[in-house]
Amino acid sequence: MDEKIFEISFGIIGYAGDAKGLAFEAIAQAKKGNIEAARETMKNSKEVITKAHRFQTELIQGEANGSKTEVSVLLVHAQDHLMNAMNFQQLAEEFIDLYEKLESK
Template sequence: MGKTIEETIFSIIIHGGNARGKAYEALKFAQSGDFEKAKKALDESDEEIKLAHNIQTDIIQKEAGGEKVEISVLFVHAQDHLMTAIAEKELIENMIDLYKRIDRLEKDKEA
């Protein structure tokens, strides 16, 4: 038996939340100077975003193919949740780049 539309929508929310959590985990690693772990966490965040995006794309393709897709508050929430996770991840990537620059400058200063 396939998933209901609600279960499918909740999958977008779950993967979006996982992506956001992994991005913040990456930021914590960067703050402590562990850029290797930060990159791994960002890669995991990317994977979660891809999973959510694939589900979202499937829903959109069904509608484009003529299948009626009911737009609910839950679906709008899922879309908002995913887009917020993507935006936060991109901001965190920029913050991590700044932490790397600070780290390099501090190491250069010590040398």
């Protein structure tokens, strides 16, 4: 496997995992009634996922410029982590909104 693809794959996996972990933490904060802290944690989660997305963008730009990308199981796994983290962030925001509504009653 190309060393660059290996590095990109692990970059995506690492940042996506951190972003998902922060989203989990945000839900836990909201569940305890700490809505503002939860929203701040989600802001951090989105900043981290942007770093993972930059790695993905690097691959897309390379391919758009004619550079073929070797698709490996590791790269597929990295993409899976990124998409799952992004989906989880969306769900976490819904949970935070729901907990905020419950707090206001």
